Amino acid sequence: MNKTKKVVYMALALLTTLALGTGCSPEKPTPVKTVEIPDGTIDPALWGKAYPVEYDMWKSTGDPTPVGKSKYKKGNDGGVTYDKLSEYPFLALLFNGWGFGVEYNEPRGHLNMLKDQSLVDPSRLKSGGVCLTCKTPYVPQLVKRMGKDYFSEPYMKVLAEIPKEHQELGVACIDCHDNKDMSPKISREFTLGTALKKMGVDESKLTNQDKRTLVCAQCHVSYNIPKDADMKSQDVFFPWDESQWGHIPVENIIKKIRSNPAYGEWKQSVTGFKLAFMRHPEFEMYSNNSVHWQAGVSCADCHMPYTRVGSQKASDHRVMSPLKNDMKACQQCHTETPDWLKAQVFAIQDRAASLFIRTGYATATVAKLLEMTHKAQAEGKVIDQALYDQAKDQYLEAFYRVLFFGAENSVGFHNPTEAMRILGDAALHAGQADALLRQALTAAGVTVPINIDLELSKYTDNRGVKKLMFRPDQELKDPFPTK
Amino acid sequence: MNKTKKVVYMALALLTTLALGTGCSPEKPTPVKTVEIPDGTIDPALWGKAYPVEYDMWKSTGDPTPVGKSKYKKGNDGGVTYDKLSEYPFLALLFNGWGFGVEYNEPRGHLNMLKDQSLVDPSRLKSGGVCLTCKTPYVPQLVKRMGKDYFSEPYMKVLAEIPKEHQELGVACIDCHDNKDMSPKISREFTLGTALKKMGVDESKLTNQDKRTLVCAQCHVSYNIPKDADMKSQDVFFPWDESQWGHIPVENIIKKIRSNPAYGEWKQSVTGFKLAFMRHPEFEMYSNNSVHWQAGVSCADCHMPYTRVGSQKASDHRVMSPLKNDMKACQQCHTETPDWLKAQVFAIQDRAASLFIRTGYATATVAKLLEMTHKAQAEGKVIDQALYDQAKDQYLEAFYRVLFFGAENSVGFHNPTEAMRILGDAALHAGQADALLRQALTAAGVTVPINIDLELSKYTDNRGVKKLMFRPDQELKDPFPTK
Numbered sequence: 001m002n003k004t005k006k007v008v009y010m011a012l013a014l015l016t017t018l019a020l021g022t023g024c025s026p027e028k029p030t031p032v033k034t035v036e037i038p039d040g041t042i043d044p045a046l047w048g049k050a051y052p053v054e055y056d057m058w059k060s061t062g063d064p065t066p067v068g069k070s071k072y073k074k075g076n077d078g079g080v081t082y083d084k085l086s087e088y089p090f091l092a093l094l095f096n097g098w099g100f101g102v103e104y105n106e107p108r109g110h111l112n113m114l115k116d117q118s119l120v121d122p123s124r125l126k127s128g129g130v131c132l133t134c135k136t137p138y139v140p141q142l143v144k145r146m147g148k149d150y151f152s153e154p155y156m157k158v159l160a161e162i163p164k165e166h167q168e169l170g171v172a173c174i175d176c177h178d179n180k181d182m183s184p185k186i187s188r189e190f191t192l193g194t195a196l197k198k199m200g201v202d203e204s205k206l207t208n209q210d211k212r213t214l215v216c217a218q219c220h221v222s223y224n225i226p227k228d229a230d231m232k233s234q235d236v237f238f239p240w241d242e243s244q245w246g247h248i249p250v251e252n253i254i255k256k257i258r259s260n261p262a263y264g265e266w267k268q269s270v271t272g273f274k275l276a277f278m279r280h281p282e283f284e285m286y287s288n289n290s291v292h293w294q295a296g297v298s299c300a301d302c303h304m305p306y307t308r309v310g311s312q313k314a315s316d317h318r319v320m321s322p323l324k325n326d327m328k329a330c331q332q333c334h335t336e337t338p339d340w341l342k343a344q345v346f347a348i349q350d351r352a353a354s355l356f357i358r359t360g361y362a363t364a365t366v367a368k369l370l371e372m373t374h375k376a377q378a379e380g381k382v383i384d385q386a387l388y389d390q391a392k393d394q395y396l397e398a399f400y401r402v403l404f405f406g407a408e409n410s411v412g413f414h415n416p417t418e419a420m421r422i423l424g425d426a427a428l429h430a431g432q433a434d435a436l437l438r439q440a441l442t443a444a445g446v447t448v449p450i451n452i453d454l455e456l457s458k459y460t461d462n463r464g465v466k467k468l469m470f471r472p473d474q475e476l477k478d479p480f481p482t483k
Numbered sequence: 484m485n486k487t488k489k490v491v492y493m494a495l496a497l498l499t500t501l502a503l504g505t506g507c508s509p510e511k512p513t514p515v516k517t518v519e520i521p522d523g524t525i526d527p528a529l530w531g532k533a534y535p536v537e538y539d540m541w542k543s544t545g546d547p548t549p550v551g552k553s554k555y556k557k558g559n560d561g562g563v564t565y566d567k568l569s570e571y572p573f574l575a576l577l578f579n580g581w582g583f584g585v586e587y588n589e590p591r592g593h594l595n596m597l598k599d600q601s602l603v604d605p606s607r608l609k610s611g612g613v614c615l616t617c618k619t620p621y622v623p624q625l626v627k628r629m630g631k632d633y634f635s636e637p638y639m640k641v642l643a644e645i646p647k648e649h650q651e652l653g654v655a656c657i658d659c660h661d662n663k664d665m666s667p668k669i670s671r672e673f674t675l676g677t678a679l680k681k682m683g684v685d686e687s688k689l690t691n692q693d694k695r696t697l698v699c700a701q702c703h704v705s706y707n708i709p710k711d712a713d714m715k716s717q718d719v720f721f722p723w724d725e726s727q728w729g730h731i732p733v734e735n736i737i738k739k740i741r742s743n744p745a746y747g748e749w750k751q752s753v754t755g756f757k758l759a760f761m762r763h764p765e766f767e768m769y770s771n772n773s774v775h776w777q778a779g780v781s782c783a784d785c786h787m788p789y790t791r792v793g794s795q796k797a798s799d800h801r802v803m804s805p806l807k808n809d810m811k812a813c814q815q816c817h818t819e820t821p822d823w824l825k826a827q828v829f830a831i832q833d834r835a836a837s838l839f840i841r842t843g844y845a846t847a848t849v850a851k852l853l854e855m856t857h858k859a860q861a862e863g864k865v866i867d868q869a870l871y872d873q874a875k876d877q878y879l880e881a882f883y884r885v886l887f888f889g890a891e892n893s894v895g896f897h898n899p900t901e902a903m904r905i906l907g908d909a910a911l912h913a914g915q916a917d918a919l920l921r922q923a924l925t926a927a928g929v930t931v932p933i934n935i936d937l938e939l940s941k942y943t944d945n946r947g948v949k950k951l952m953f954r955p956d957q958e959l960k961d962p963f964p965t966k
Contacts (some may be wrong), residue, residue, distance in 0.1 A: 067798070202528075218869060287832050291827050294826065294827065345775075348900050351903070352900065354904060412900070416903075417899045417903055420838075420904065421837060424906055424910050427910035428841055428913075431911065431917055434914055434917075435917040438922035439922060439924075442921075442922050443925050450870065450919065480734075
């Protein structure tokens with residue numbers, strides 16, 4: 001270093017020291033805590049004072065989603081309500097007999113979830129207070145306060161236990177966050193906590209990344225509501241017995257829900273069978289050896305990607321499909337263009353949707369054959385018991401698989417080959433049931449037509465108090481039409 | 484720059500100039516052409532003089548492949564011959580009636596392909612000279628010289644047209660390369676060239692990367708051999724009518740091969756049906772909107788990855804599954820560990836294999852029901868024609884899909900969801916066929932047992948001149964066993 005340079009450096013060092021206003025090392029800045037969130041705070045507006053960016057995003061989950069970006073999951077696109085029973089008419093037949101067969105809409109976002117319950121046909125709320133389990137942040141205290149009554153008391157009665165101003169408040173900050181440090185936190189110990197324990201998962205050993213999935217898995221799972229002799233709800237549980245972390249296959253779930261008549265929640269009108277049900281098994285499907293799960297990707301990574309708001313980086317609390325967000329989430333890891341990425345998602349979903357639709361109709365056909373069988377029995381015809389028993393068993397295996405895929409909200413994307421395996425097995429079971437029933441009916445002297453009339457309009461039209469009708473414009477057609 | 488430094492730089496510059504032995508810019512090195520390969524050279528040893536590294540690799544395709552690396556495609560692992568009819572016993576039933584049902588081994592590498600034909604049961608060579616189409620580099624000249632006779636004359640007679648020393652020479656350099664510049668070159672204009680033309684593909688516009696796939700697609704495709712009234716082979720063609728580049732779906736192939744009785748190559752003994760056949764549709768499966776195809780990946784990228792031999796970089800001419808090469812090919816693009824990558828391949832293949840096995844047995848069961856139906860007819864029982872026709876149609880749709888998947892050499896990996904879609908549809912068709920046949924048989928007064936005895940040993944044992952037996956140690960069991 002030459003002499004002139006040395007002088008300049010020394011002068012700069014001095015100036016820097018002076019500018020900092022102290023002769024020694026600078027004081028460390030401490031973050032200004034503008035708002036403390038007291039324990040047990042439910043009101044999201046109070047959390048929003050500390051986290052206004054996330055709060056605004058969360059509120060925007062109630063906004064209509066952009067039109068034309070998702071092909072199969074249009075929930076709230078352009079503010080339109082999508083009728084799942086018009087999208088897949090065979091579901092109207094299969095679900096006829098209870099609320100899901102009356103009004104079954106695509107979800108309209110976290111903010112609207114409780115409001116949507118007030119709008120849906122009342123038949124959907126017959127299970128009682130238990131229906132609130134995922135819909136309001138007040139549930140943990142309701143369960144504590146009301147005990148068993150929380151599950152069995154009428155829906156409106158339990159809803160009235162929630163402070164008036166929050167009777168339309170959907171899932172909120174406290175459902176997923178620790179109020180002290182905002183880390184993800186399980187609030188539903190009585191459902192998810194219990195289910196994890198059953199699988200031997202030690203909650204204290206979960207990583208932050210695990211929890212970025214598990215806060216979602218509090219609700220985005222299948223669950224069952226055991227009933228007493230009077231069909232009053234007794235509890236709500238996740239059927240994860242005999243399963244393990246990362247491996248909750250449909251086979252184990254079906255085995256569990258078929259193991260106890262108390263898990264029968266409704267009577268399928270076409271067959272007269274008392275059946276269990278399945279709801280949105282996103283976590284089960286995704287965590288069962290999917291490629292993204294194996295890559296360590298959490299739900300939040302794809303559905304709540306980091307985004308920039310002004311100078312801030314925040315996890316996007318407007319939770320939605322990456323398809324509706326122009327594949328921004330995907331691009332965190334994948335370098336391809338959004339259009340290319342989207343084409344890959346559609347390639348998977350088209351194939352899965354096709355097999356779902358075909359298998360769905362095959363299963364609905366079996367339901368009609370069972371109806372025909374029961375009618376024949378009522379008329380005094382003798383149906384071979386062994387054929388019938390086996391056919392019924394095969395039908396149930398098919399039905400629950402179709403139900404599982406149809407309730408899962410990714411149209412196969414969360415776990416493509418597993419989804420297709422499940423549908424393929426459903427097709428095989430439906431085929432066996434169809435075969436044995438045709439044999440039994442024919443043996444009993446009943447003439448079975450080659451093509452079974454599903455009488456779809458009987459199930460798709462005039463549904464519930466609103467007299468809902470089939471909406472042909474909403475039907476999702478087989479993307480691989482046969483000529 | 485100070486004075487001392489300047490002097491040092493000038494001295495270095497001078498020394499460099501002197502070392503290069505010239506005062507001006509150095510002469511450009513020209514590659515030494517040690518060997519010129521004359522047009523039409525078939526002998527790989529001559530090509531090997533110019534390209535010894537690739538030549539040695541090509542020769543090593545005849546070596547036994549490493550044991551325990553692939554789960555479902557064990558061809559030549561440890562030098563053992565794997566019997567596909569023992570791996571999937573239902574195929575023995577379905578293929579009974581011609582060569583594929585007698586001896587059907589997993590392939591043992593490019594070097595062995597013609598040798599393998601000399602070892603296989605003679606029933607496999609009944610189609611005649613046409614069987615040599617992919618097996619010897621002499622084919623283009625044989626076709627030119629012999630015309631139609633090439634296809635129809637007995638295999639041994641056509642084989643004798645090949646120079647003695649090359650009668651065991653499998654696919655060689657000239658099959659895929661231009662002798663001038665080594666660029667990939669289509670040698671089978673009469674098969675692939677014709678098929679591409681049918682789809683409107685302009686060969687002159689193909690990229691190098693396209694050709695790195697198409698040289699493989701000369702043979703790794705499904706093809707058919709139309710017969711005359713005496714069942715003499717007339718031609719060989721790819722059933723790509725009505726298809727497009729990047730979209731040759733199984734539906735189009737089935738439509739084509741079912742369109743003309745002349746495409747019936749054999750009689751399935753269980754059903755008595757004259758059927759067409761399908762062979763290894765790797766190109767069709769892969770190019771039909773698979774994710775790797777859409778990413779621009781060619782066959783050679785995965786099966787002939789660039790590798791280092793001494794100081795040279797060469798495309799690995801020991802063509803094989805990336806699984807057997809510890810996923811080196813995959814790691815060109817994917818940063819994960821070989822074990823992780825392998826687990827993803829197996830996750831896909833396990834699910835596909837499971838659905839294949841289940842659907843295969845379902846289809847074999849239908850074949851037995853058809854056998855039962857034909858027996859009943861022979862005994863004078865009246866089978867409803869409409870039920871029978873529909874059942875037969877459904878059976879054929881199922882059979883060709885099972886055949887397509889089973890012949891494709893990636894166990895689903897080349898296009899996972901497409902493979903599963905095909906199998907799912909096969910399951911639906913098999914179910915329909917089963918149902919209608921049980922109905923028809925029952926109506927005709929035939930008692931059909933719930934479980935159909937497939938009499939597998941009848942088909943797996945005592946096959947051909949070698950009296951081949953079922954090898955239980957080679958059976959590939961359903962990776963998702965039902966309890």
